[in-house]
Amino acid sequence: MIKVIHPIAGALALLMISSFWLSTAFVELFAGAPIVVMVKQLIPWGFTALIPAIVIAGLSGNALGKKWRNPIVGRKRRRMPIIAANGIVILIPAALYLSAKAQAGQFDTGFYVVQLLELVAGSVNITLLGLSMRDGLGLSGRVRPGSLHSE
Template identity: 60%
Template sequence: MIRVIHPVAGAVALFTILIFWVSTVISELFGSEAAVIAVKTSVPWGFFLLVPALAAAGGSGFALAGGRPAGLVAAKARRMPIIAANGILILIPAALYLAHKAGQAEFDGMFYAVQVLELAAGATNIALLGLNMRDGLKMKGRPRCRSG
């Protein structure tokens, strides 16, 4: 069962963060103020899906890794503290701050500074979770996508 939970939870976490990130970029670049408010005030509600998914992915990954991870498992394990710290120290506080500011329609310099920080931290987590997914697929022996 744990071999099913791990990839599903990891994929849910990755795609949830990706949805947050893409929604933010699209609303900021092409949306109205109301769209930005809707996206920024909705993101914290997504934590009810994201946090358990990350916990399940991390916990199941730890259990699957066993004692002393090596190779791709070790690489995945080294990324997880960065992903967690980034989320706890930057992404969650930034999302809550931006939701509050957006709810008040306060789109000032600080809003946009925190928005840039959140997008950078989110892109970092997307990249790291993507690398973990890639390594997990390699470990399963899944074929690589080939162009052309």
């Protein structure tokens, strides 16, 4: 069962973070303030699914790789604290700050500085989660190991 739950939770986390990032970038570039406000209000609500998905992916991955000494598992293990810290220290506070600023109509320098930080931190998490997914697919045999590029 855990072999089914882990990839689903990981894929859901990657999909959600990517959708938050793409939604933000799209509305900042192509939409007006009302749509930016809407997106900034919705992203924190997405945490109700994202946070459990990341926790489940982390716990299930830890359980799956507990006895493995494979260097690929080690790389996946080293990425998780970075992903978690990035989310807890930067992404969640930034999303809450940006939501409050957007709802107040305060699109000032502080808003855009934090928005840029959020986009950079989000791209880091997307990259790290994508690398972990790639490695997981290689470990599971779903993708030929030779077809994956190493880090």
